[in-house]
Amino acid sequence: MGFSSVLVPLVLFVVHVSAVDEEPVLPFSEYLDQGSTIMLRWGFDTLKDTIVFEVRANTTGWVGFGFSPNGGMNGADMVIGGVDTNGFYFTDRHGVGNSLPPLDLQQDYKLLALTESDGQTVMKLQRSIRSCDEDDLPITEMPIKLIYAYGQSDDISYHRRQRGTKEVNLLKYMPQAKISDSKYFDLTMTNFSVPAKSTHYHCKIMRLPEFDQKYHIYRVEPLLDNPDLVHHMLLYQCPPTVATPYEHTCYTVENITKCNHAMAAWGVGGGAFELPEVAGIPIGGDGGKHLYRLELHYNNVNETSGVIDNSGFRFYYTAQLRQHDAAVLQTGLVVDPRYAIPPKAPGFLSYGLCDTTSIPQVLSEPTHDLQVFSVMLHTHLAGRKMRVGHFRDGEQIDFLITNEHYDFEYQQAANLGETKTVKMGDKLLVECTYNTSNRSRLTRMGLSTTDEMCMAFLYYYPAMNISHCISFPDLQALSTKMGVNNEKEWLRLMSTKTWNEMSVNDYQETLKRIQQYAIVVTASDNASYSTRTIPELKTTPPVTCEGNRSEVMRLAVSLWLFVVLTAASALT
Numbered sequence: 001m002g003f004s005s006v007l008v009p010l011v012l013f014v015v016h017v018s019a020v021d022e023e024p025v026l027p028f029s030e031y032l033d034q035g036s037t038i039m040l041r042w043g044f045d046t047l048k049d050t051i052v053f054e055v056r057a058n059t060t061g062w063v064g065f066g067f068s069p070n071g072g073m074n075g076a077d078m079v080i081g082g083v084d085t086n087g088f089y090f091t092d093r094h095g096v097g098n099s100l101p102p103l104d105l106q107q108d109y110k111l112l113a114l115t116e117s118d119g120q121t122v123m124k125l126q127r128s129i130r131s132c133d134e135d136d137l138p139i140t141e142m143p144i145k146l147i148y149a150y151g152q153s154d155d156i157s158y159h160r161r162q163r164g165t166k167e168v169n170l171l172k173y174m175p176q177a178k179i180s181d182s183k184y185f186d187l188t189m190t191n192f193s194v195p196a197k198s199t200h201y202h203c204k205i206m207r208l209p210e211f212d213q214k215y216h217i218y219r220v221e222p223l224l225d226n227p228d229l230v231h232h233m234l235l236y237q238c239p240p241t242v243a244t245p246y247e248h249t250c251y252t253v254e255n256i257t258k259c260n261h262a263m264a265a266w267g268v269g270g271g272a273f274e275l276p277e278v279a280g281i282p283i284g285g286d287g288g289k290h291l292y293r294l295e296l297h298y299n300n301v302n303e304t305s306g307v308i309d310n311s312g313f314r315f316y317y318t319a320q321l322r323q324h325d326a327a328v329l330q331t332g333l334v335v336d337p338r339y340a341i342p343p344k345a346p347g348f349l350s351y352g353l354c355d356t357t358s359i360p361q362v363l364s365e366p367t368h369d370l371q372v373f374s375v376m377l378h379t380h381l382a383g384r385k386m387r388v389g390h391f392r393d394g395e396q397i398d399f400l401i402t403n404e405h406y407d408f409e410y411q412q413a414a415n416l417g418e419t420k421t422v423k424m425g426d427k428l429l430v431e432c433t434y435n436t437s438n439r440s441r442l443t444r445m446g447l448s449t450t451d452e453m454c455m456a457f458l459y460y461y462p463a464m465n466i467s468h469c470i471s472f473p474d475l476q477a478l479s480t481k482m483g484v485n486n487e488k489e490w491l492r493l494m495s496t497k498t499w500n501e502m503s504v505n506d507y508q509e510t511l512k513r514i515q516q517y518a519i520v521v522t523a524s525d526n527a528s529y530s531t532r533t534i535p536e537l538k539t540t541p542p543v544t545c546e547g548n549r550s551e552v553m554r555l556a557v558s559l560w561l562f563v564v565l566t567a568a569s570a571l572t
């Protein structure tokens with residue numbers, strides 16, 4: 001068989017496969033070596049169980065990339081590819097000692113593109129996040145050792161090659177940009193005397209330092225003076241009508257709630273947060289007209305007295321403005337104690353709806369799609385699962401994020417594996433699952449960690465002046481359905497009712513079925529109210545390796561490759 005007759009169908013075949021796949025956005029990147037000659041970009045979708053890599057190496061020879069348990073070749077999982085005079089080659093291999101890594105019997109990597117130009121080889125590939133083959137390594141939420149190697153020619157030999165290893169947490173990646181003009185400022189409490197109470201929310205309304213021009217904040221670090229007491233911290237922008245700095249217990253004076261446009265959020269267990277290269281949170285350039293509210297939730301369970309606290313945020317900023325302004329949008333369920341979760345419920349479902357249709361109606365400026373790149377999920381102690389469904393034209397098209405093992409002690413903002421586009425008109429449904437099995441009384445939506453919340457903070461760009469996109473069930477409709485005359489009677493009945501599996505389910509279903517007030521609030525505190533219903537959320541799809549691979553096609557690829565490689569080795 002002639003060489004070219006093998007290659008032509010192979011090339012056509014691969015082009016066909018990558019054209020069918022939607023072009024994924026690869027939000028993360030790292031140089032794998034000191035000399036910046038080999039760059040890795042990647043992005044992933046945990047629901048589909050896929051991860052896409054683009055390896056860019058300054059060579060016209062072969063390129064190897066993979067994963068290793070200890071950085072060496074033994075037990076390593078890798079691909080080797082390149083472009084040669086006859087076309088290209090790409091194979092899934094595994095390391096056994098320091099010899100040429102043998103081919104895996106099962107070829108699990110899918111080649112999306114392989115090109116060579118300007119002395120650079122670019123290889124784009126996709127695989128399952130987990131391992132589908134004993135010759136492959138699973139990718140987990142822990143750092144993993146990436147290995148790379150490349151040769152000067154297309155002869156895959158051990159000698160005269162560049163190689164190295166770098167440890168990266170692929171699924172929980174936080175960038176660390178090198179910024180030459182980096183500066184920072186802190187916004188913290190000053191010698192705040194934490195009350196000897198189990199729950200305390202302290203709010204401090206303050207000015208930012210003065211800025212001569214617009215800057216972009218690119219990194220937010222928590223400054224934790226009492227890590228055992230600080231449960232969460234939020235920074236909100238105030239509207240221009242709030243013009244005097246002051247401190248007060250939160251949510252006890254009317255004017256505090258006016259500052260409600262979230263700018264930064266940190267939750268217990270989280271670390272520093274860094275924005276993607278394309279976006280920054282804007283500061284300055286507005287004549288310093290805004291004040292900011294720093295909110296700290298102190299969870300002082302032992303009711304310790306005499307603690308002085310100076311916790312807050314450190315913001316790193318740069319004058320090298322990024323392409324987009326980033327912002328935070330709060331979605332989920334309104335925090336209102338009239339919403340209660342019954343006791344003895346092992347999996348109670350609550351819903352908060354964000355209907356973006358209302359956004360253009362409350363904003364005077366033009367609106368646009370939200371490019372969501374990170375989400376911080378927030379519940380209190382009874383939260384067990386959280387999911388954010390994404391709907392377009394009445395159909396659920398995706399989940400923005402899911403967390404089937406929600407951990408109250410770990411509330412880091414999670415970078416999505418890909419930037420997700422929420423179009424104006426789309427709906428987002430925040431679902432929270434609570435377990436109140438070991439509780440004997442109602443759990444109300446409220447501020448204490450023994451109360452509940454159901455919120456998702458979306459980090460997105462380009463920024464718009466909206467602060468909340470939330471909902472709350474119509475309590476009059478609820479009362480009627482529950483067989484009482486009004487809200488007051490229902491609230492009374494709810495706390496005296498004997499709850500059992502049937503009554504819990506009935507209440508949960510009713511809450512979901514009745515109409516909801518969908519609320520959109522702008523940064524300047526304009527609100528729009530409309531009535532909506534809760535759409536049906538799909539079950540989280542199970543991930544299977546088979547779902548990711550298309551057997552027949554894959555077999556065809558490996559067969560062709562086998563033929564090509566055999567032919568290639570026969571020729572050399």
Ligand SMILES: *[C@@H]1O[C@H](CO)[C@@H](O)[C@H](O)[C@H]1NC(C)=O
Pocket residue numbers: 035036037058118119120
């Ligand atoms: C790698 O190649 C690219 C494209 O040819 C070039 O711009 C870059 O400077 C090279 N990097 C190094 C470290 O040689």
Ligand SMILES: *[C@@H]1O[C@H](CO)[C@@H](O)[C@H](O)[C@H]1NC(C)=O
Pocket residue numbers: 190191
């Ligand atoms: C905070 O307390 C420390 C220690 O008592 C003191 O040195 C400092 O001056 C205080 N800061 C302010 C702003 O009051």
Ligand SMILES: *[C@@H]1O[C@H](CO)[C@@H](O)[C@H](O)[C@H]1NC(C)=O
Pocket residue numbers: 241242243244246248253255256
């Ligand atoms: C807000 O309310 C507090 C307490 O009532 C008051 O001390 C403060 O001056 C008010 N601030 C503004 C900006 O209205």
Ligand SMILES: *[C@@H]1O[C@H](CO)[C@@H](O)[C@H](O)[C@H]1NC(C)=O
Pocket residue numbers: 346347384435436437438
């Ligand atoms: C709910 O919590 C109880 C008590 O902590 C526990 O025994 C039970 O397994 C939990 N149920 C679910 C469905 O998580």
